[in-house]
Amino acid sequence: MKRTFRNILLTLSAITLMAGLSWADTLKVGVQAPITGSYANEGQGIEDSVRLLAAQINASGGVMGKQIEVIPCDDQGTAMAAAICAKDLVNKGVAMVIGSYTSTCAEAAQKTYFNAGVLQTSDGTADSLTEHGYWTFLRNSFPNSAEAVFAANYMVNVKAYKNIAVVSDFSSYATGLADAVIAEVKKAGGNVVTYAKIKADSQNFTPVLTNIKSKKPDVIFYAGYYTDGGQLRAQQVALGIKADFIGGDANDNPDFMKLAGSAATGAFIINVPSPELLPYDVAKDFLKNYQATYGKLPPSIWTLMNADGMRAIIYGMEQTKSFDNKKVADFLMSMDKPLPGITGPLQFAKDGNRIGSSYMTFEIQADNSYKVVHAQ
């Protein structure tokens, strides 16, 4: 008994020691992303791109001499796991966190990072992300409100749809985007005939679509994610609903086409330019390296947005010659000249929002390629 007890104590102290002897001279970069779960391919894309950037930076001497150590945490696309991840990453002593993919997860983790002074950069587009006044948060994409203005203008003025149906799920991103689009459509003088909500991952959307059908809309604007969007589009066509389908930015994923099958043809998606349309040299380089390392292209633009977020923070550290996160954040939020990014010029407003958006409407072609039908 005594011996067992001593052994336990020894083991425990060994664990403590090992944990205490952390490698103090590395720069720890946390990745909080849905590495498993419904959005796994986006999450893995984020992790892959962070690892690629880290390898590149480490090969050229690290950040002011410090090598980057990547610490991933899987938030599974759920808020609870995100809150746990946040605690876990802070406990492991990360200086910055890249991700997460969904606004919900970014928001669930935000306060923990803020309290610990850890910089966080996410592609989450929910407007609420930058409304808490956390100096630690940098949005590497553009907020829903910007997309809503573009989408409403496209539907009301460009396409002149008379009756617009809006569908979203319950996530903070989707409800935020749907609410913003409805407000903007009304402002532009358009008519929203119905606003329906679906339960993510529930697969059977026919009852909701049947109700929408009775409202005879000209277009269905879907504000949720691609896993449901693809199935929604397929079921819409199968129910013979002739309305156009416009998916919000989170539908921009190859799986949307696979899920919708032949029904994908003719669907519209609104997003910032897709990776292959990016004209910048930084983008071409990064995509080439990504392709060479992983044998495939990034799953979507979001991967690159997050990579840009990480690049911006490291740029901030190098410019301020400091690992003081507050200084870095202050610098990034008041740059007078943008940093050339993979996804375009990178510049941040005082509230952590990224400045300057450029949206496009894509039409999915029969061969599943995108055709740009409208651009900002």
Added chain:
Amino acid sequence: MDIFLQQLANGLTIGSMFALVALGYTMVYGVMKLINFAHGDMVAASAFVGLTIYTQVLGQATSLIAVIAIFLLSAMVMACVGILLERLAYRPLREAPRLSAVVSALGASLVIQNGIMLIWGPQMRIFPELVPQVYWDLGGVVISLIQVLILVFSLVLMIALYLFVEKTRMGAAIRASAIDQDAARLMGINVNSVIALIFIIGSSLGAVGGLFIGLYYRGITFNMGWQYGLYAFIAAILGGIGNIPGAMLGGMLLGLFQAFIAGYISSTWADAFTFILLILILIVRPTGLLGERVAEKV
């Protein structure tokens, strides 16, 4: 009226999938008095097996024969898994306390579900469009080819099963074992073979259900078994667990119930309403709609 009929068609489609899966629960429960918690995961596994057969064995050929081959091969694979499941996880516990078998079933469910995840990965897999998107507009009600196929095939399978259980000697052996295993054994029935047979039939029907889910919704995930398993299980209780026509009726009714709740009340409350219905039924009529009133054994 269009809307009502459309919801009816939608409800019958998912109802027939529920019914196919519910048969697996009800047959096992009928004979073994065991909730086979792994059945829902077997259904999910069959969708993945079917997808792998399509991509690896059939080399992505799209034809009617390929579709039939997927169904036959997946049903065969799942029947083998079903027999294995019974031999390894349930047979050693036939004389054990009731709860031990329940825990074993839950364990089997975890093994299968996470086995799928370890083999095929945690992300959503996507079925190819094997059934062409053809649909007919019947005066406002639109019905697609896949819906018709699911409905017709399910009905054919269910009628065949009903005739098998009611009209053949093997069916009589199943019914006898369900009433009293010891007496059945004394009458010269090999109860072990009957149980194996039940697992073969239940798993193959579940496999068909799983493939329907894959073909109809296209997106399949390793953990979808719980969701469909639960619905099917509720369907089985609704109709009276252990009762084969009851499972068919329960499945159809549950499908319609969900479609109308989602269509007319709220899609976001469909699950809650489904379970409230179930709880009410269990309080008022614990043996389900078609179940006979028998003293419950604990």
Added chain:
Amino acid sequence: MKNLARLGFPAFLIIMAVLPNMLNSRWQAVAITFLIFTVVALSQDIILGKAGMFNMGQALFFGMGAYITAILNSQYGWPILVTIPVAIILPALFGVLLSGPIIHLRGDYLLVVTIGFNIVFVQVVQNNLGGITGGPNGIFGLDSISIFGKQLTDQLSVYYFAFVVLLITLGIMRNLEKSKVGRALHYLREDQLAAESIGINTRIYKIFAFALGAGIAGLAGTVFAAQYSAVSPEAFEFIQSVLFFSIVLVGGSSIPGVLLGVFVMFVLPEIFREFATWRFFIFGFAMILAMILRPRGIWPATFGKIPKFLIKESNHGA
């Protein structure tokens, strides 16, 4: 065996009391999780193991406690510790209300109904009933624990909060076993008919067990909310209930068994990162194997001071 219990139990408590001081914050967090889930599993044991009711919805009461704390803290500004009475009493009341009409259901039917309760609960909080549950995102950014207006932000205070809750739970379990209620529950689980015929009001005792288990789970929920300063629906999905159910039965409805189950399920995956993806797979196999080899659990509970020769190999579950 007896010696081990006599020595092992205080040793365990002493280790747990000094443990956090030797751990860094990451392992402290793991240890807190261990304490919380142990309390929930013990509360499940009162309903399932001690009273013999097939309850597969324990995450409902756990979640209810956590949500009550979160809502009272975030919406009404109550300090975390002040929410405790509500987080115990409301789940206990719900335990009475929910179990009342279904207590006569036996075996599998009770199991299915409790699963149903759990799923309805998750849907209610997901749908943001009354606009206070935060929908599918849940509620985040709760305050830290405070005593006399002083904020205790470090994890040690949460750890000792959880530890005290565990001690209270263990105390209740011990008293239960020695009390009239404990004996009554034991009889009615062994043989309900016989228990009724010697005048035990089984209905009352069963409802009492439900309420007690629900109240303790609710308290554990408060600790959970304090630990993560967040709650969200998926933490209380019924798969969690399945885990608690299995932990109690595989462990054998005894305190060491429950501790072992919680350790394997929630701590081992933290130690072996590779094990994390395999854990449910392995745990599933372990469940099957444990039931085949030891149908009454790995560490079966013994009741009171019944002489060994009086204990018949009975056939009841766990």
